[in-house]
Amino acid sequence: MRPLPLMLFAAGFGTRMGALTAHCPKPLIKVAGKPLIDHALAIADQAEVTKIVVNLHYLGDQIAAHLGHRDVTFSWESEILETGGGLKAAxxxxxxxxxxxxxxDAVWSGQNPLTQLLTAWDPEKMDALLLLLPTDKALGHSGKGDFLLDDQSRITRAHGTNAPIYLGAQILKTRGLAAIPETVFSLNRLWDLAIADGRAYGLIHQGGWCDVGSPAGIALAETLYV
Structure with a gap:
């Protein structure tokens, strides 16, 4: 399937990183010698994505300067809009x-996450397709699971310890965003609509993944490259 436009979320404060993000935005923190956002861009390049939009807010000038050589579009936010508001604004x-x-804010191993999503995407039956991984295989994640999958790979909400978690990669139809009046909101709002309609699906990632949300996550993520 031909690649779809890609939104990279890069606007957050990165508060869990503590002093590391006092003067450096989280997407520029290095893992295995390379800024996190460059890991994400490498995934996009491998998947042959041609349209990339990056949302910016906290220390956004640093990210914009870092990406000055790239053919990407910036969506500047005057305040943190969260995932749903950020996507709507973009x-x-x-x-x-x-x-x-x-x-x-994650690194991956194994199959390209975007390519996996594009291969499985079926717009006739799907409004959302989320990439997931069982909690016991997700490095750097300490919370409970997010979703359960039925025998057709449709997802419903779950809070079980071993239920798969959302990895931060998805394909999503955006038409429902126009009906949400708020400017600051989470994409959970759109997922819940898709789940209610039976049009939200999950796909298990074929590889490794690590959340780099805290300083401890940096060393954990680098184990994926050993």
């Missing part, structure tokens, strides 16, 4: 069709 750059989104 729609003029992304278009009206389905989009891919990728968080920039």
């Amino acid at each position: 729609l003029p750059h992304l278009g009206n069709g389905p989009v891919m989104t990728l968080n920039t």
Whole structure:
């Protein structure tokens, strides 16, 4: 399938990183010698993505300067809009069709996450396709699971210890964003609508993944490259 436009989330404060993000935005923190956002861009390049939008807020000038050589579009936010508000604000750059989104605070091994999503995406039956991994295989994650999958791979909410978690990579139809009046909100709002309609699906990632949300996550993530 032809790659869809991609939204990279890069606007957050990165508060869990403590002193590391006092003067450096989290997407520029290095893992294995390379900034986190460059790991995300390498995934996009491998998947042959041609349209990339990056949302910016906290220390956004540093990220913009770092990406000055890249053909990407910046969606500047005057305040933190969260994932749903950030995606909604970026729609003029992304278009009206389905989009891919990728968080920039994780590293991956194994199959390309975006390629996996594109291969499995079926717009006839799906409004959302989320990449997941069982909690016991997710490095750097200490919370409970997010979703359960039925025998058709449709997802419902779950809070079980071993239920799969969302990894921060997805394909999503964005038409429902227009009906949400708020400017600051989570994409959970859109997921719940898709779940209620039986049009939200999950896909288990074929590889490793590590959340780099805290300083301890940096060393954990680097084990994926050993």
